[in-house]
Amino acid sequence: MYVETHSLTKRYGSFTALADFSFHVNRGEVVGLLGPNGAGKTTLLRMLLGYLRPTSGSASIDGLDCYRQSLAVHRRVSYLPGEARLFRTMRCREVIDFFTRVRRDGSRRRAEALAAERFGLDLSRPVAAMSTGMRQKLALAVTLAVDTALVILDEPTSNLDPTVRADVGALVAEARAAGRTVIFSSHVISEVEQVCDRVLILRAGTLVHTQTIAELRRKHRIRAQLTGDFPPMPDSFNGHVAVSHGHNGHLTIETPGELSGLLGWLATLPLAEVQIESVGLQALYDQYHSGE
Amino acid sequence: MTNVALWKKSLIECRWLLLACVVFMFGVHWLRVWISSFFSMRDLETMLSLLPAPIEQLLPVSYTQMATTAGQIAAEYDDPVVLLLMTVWAISRGSDTVSGELNRGTMEMVLAQPVTRTSVVATQGIVTLSGAAVLALAAWLGTCTGLATVTLETKIDPRVFLPAALNLFALGAFLAGLSTMVSAGTNYRARTIGIVGGFYAVSMVVKIVSRMAPGWEWLAYTSFFTPFEPQLLVGDTARAWAMRVETAPGVFELGGMGYDSVLVGLGLICYLIAGMVFVRRDLPAPL
Numbered sequence: 001m002y003v004e005t006h007s008l009t010k011r012y013g014s015f016t017a018l019a020d021f022s023f024h025v026n027r028g029e030v031v032g033l034l035g036p037n038g039a040g041k042t043t044l045l046r047m048l049l050g051y052l053r054p055t056s057g058s059a060s061i062d063g064l065d066c067y068r069q070s071l072a073v074h075r076r077v078s079y080l081p082g083e084a085r086l087f088r089t090m091r092c093r094e095v096i097d098f099f100t101r102v103r104r105d106g107s108r109r110r111a112e113a114l115a116a117e118r119f120g121l122d123l124s125r126p127v128a129a130m131s132t133g134m135r136q137k138l139a140l141a142v143t144l145a146v147d148t149a150l151v152i153l154d155e156p157t158s159n160l161d162p163t164v165r166a167d168v169g170a171l172v173a174e175a176r177a178a179g180r181t182v183i184f185s186s187h188v189i190s191e192v193e194q195v196c197d198r199v200l201i202l203r204a205g206t207l208v209h210t211q212t213i214a215e216l217r218r219k220h221r222i223r224a225q226l227t228g229d230f231p232p233m234p235d236s237f238n239g240h241v242a243v244s245h246g247h248n249g250h251l252t253i254e255t256p257g258e259l260s261g262l263l264g265w266l267a268t269l270p271l272a273e274v275q276i277e278s279v280g281l282q283a284l285y286d287q288y289h290s291g292e
Numbered sequence: 293m294t295n296v297a298l299w300k301k302s303l304i305e306c307r308w309l310l311l312a313c314v315v316f317m318f319g320v321h322w323l324r325v326w327i328s329s330f331f332s333m334r335d336l337e338t339m340l341s342l343l344p345a346p347i348e349q350l351l352p353v354s355y356t357q358m359a360t361t362a363g364q365i366a367a368e369y370d371d372p373v374v375l376l377l378m379t380v381w382a383i384s385r386g387s388d389t390v391s392g393e394l395n396r397g398t399m400e401m402v403l404a405q406p407v408t409r410t411s412v413v414a415t416q417g418i419v420t421l422s423g424a425a426v427l428a429l430a431a432w433l434g435t436c437t438g439l440a441t442v443t444l445e446t447k448i449d450p451r452v453f454l455p456a457a458l459n460l461f462a463l464g465a466f467l468a469g470l471s472t473m474v475s476a477g478t479n480y481r482a483r484t485i486g487i488v489g490g491f492y493a494v495s496m497v498v499k500i501v502s503r504m505a506p507g508w509e510w511l512a513y514t515s516f517f518t519p520f521e522p523q524l525l526v527g528d529t530a531r532a533w534a535m536r537v538e539t540a541p542g543v544f545e546l547g548g549m550g551y552d553s554v555l556v557g558l559g560l561i562c563y564l565i566a567g568m569v570f571v572r573r574d575l576p577a578p579l
Contacts (some may be wrong), residue, residue, distance in 0.1 A: 032303075042577060047401075048579065049404060051400075051403065051574065051575035052574045052575065053572075053574060070406075071406055071408055074403075074404060074405060074407075075405040075406045077404070078404075078463065079404035081397075081400040081404070081578065082577075082578075083578050084401060085400065085401070085578055086398065086401070087301065087304075087305070087397055087398055088396070089304055089305050090304055094304065095348075097297075097300075098297050098301050099295060099297075099405070100299065100300065101295075101297035102295060102297035102301070102405045102406075102407060103405055103406050113509050122411060137403070149475075167319070176468075204296030
């Protein structure tokens, strides 16, 4: 395990920002953090970076304590904060120069290529004269140009247009292909579903669900109108297939696995208006955060 | 402990402020020498003798010493404009060290790099102290240039103003340390400037009260302005370069080096506390 926390807790007086949080990230994995504002995503990331002293519990990256050995941890991590603020007294090129000189593994050429070619930034432009989106692109370029084993991106696509959002997804995929570990926090559920291997859903500072995306993609939901009597379910589906009856003969069947076995049985049922859909991350997220 | 990128960043951030302060500092000192050339010191002494006696109590030197060319030029080292320049430099850079970066949200990305919090404070501190030294040097060079280009009643060796310039640097070092210490514990730069500004004003009032109110002389020990006496150090070579001087049998007072040691020492202690506070505190999310 590359990243690991054990009962990590952060309290501010009577307010608990993160409670008894335990999770792990394997080397080379892309893990997404999902949750509304105040769920504890940023607190978790800031504790991984050693910015906050844990009230209790521990966090480690590559076996190093995130708080006590933060310097060694930072050598292994490249981090993009939620609202990346850059030095307004500098020009774009000077910012790149700073972030690629301040650490040994920074590549100025790669950062400039990302900023100028991929994101279309003018490197001679002063940061103070850049829009929020441009600054976010510059921050992304300097973060992704560093060759660290772990990349932490806190809402990297906020303030970005749809084209660049797609680019960010591609860059995360490139990082994964290069064997780098990525922790990706976002409010955009489709984005997390697209780029992550696994997702953690947070609510009020606690981890409420962990889901691998591959498993999620196999989950399906069938909605239909029952036109006759519902026969007993075959024994082979027990424990795998969930059936719920709604009002006026509405029927919902959920399956976590392959559909092929189920389809034959469905064909024998007295059903009309059959709809088959992938459960998707949104539905899973709504189970924990509907109405928020 | 520190790295080149941090040095460069720190210098980029302060270059224009430093340049402006240096030009002003040099200019006002040169100007002072030039203006002094228009006055007859005898006339000035007559004029000063007409002032009420309590005013003399407020001054660091006697009317007689003030009414000398060296005394006139030395007065520039604690002129309000000069104090303002050094104060602006020290407080603006000191307050920027932690609370300024937190306020702008840039600390988040700086500390995500493999740099220690101590190195961030140390780099800013060294740049600020070097800037204060450059300002003090600019003041002295302004005086030197004035003495070399302006014809005065008496010839003065520019080296007599070195202790005054050193004392000015020491004041800057203390203010920079104090601002950095307050900055290390706060999240807002305006709050840091407010706290240090308030302390500055109170110290100034305390020094005036200690000079004017009989029985309240002890208050002088609580003001950081007490060891700032650049005028006193000009023309009194023995005091200027001594740690302490015997003003009466068995009565000792701090000399110029003593004043500077107190101010620089307190400034360094403040820096040390700033480092300890910043290392231990939680880093708040960008405001």
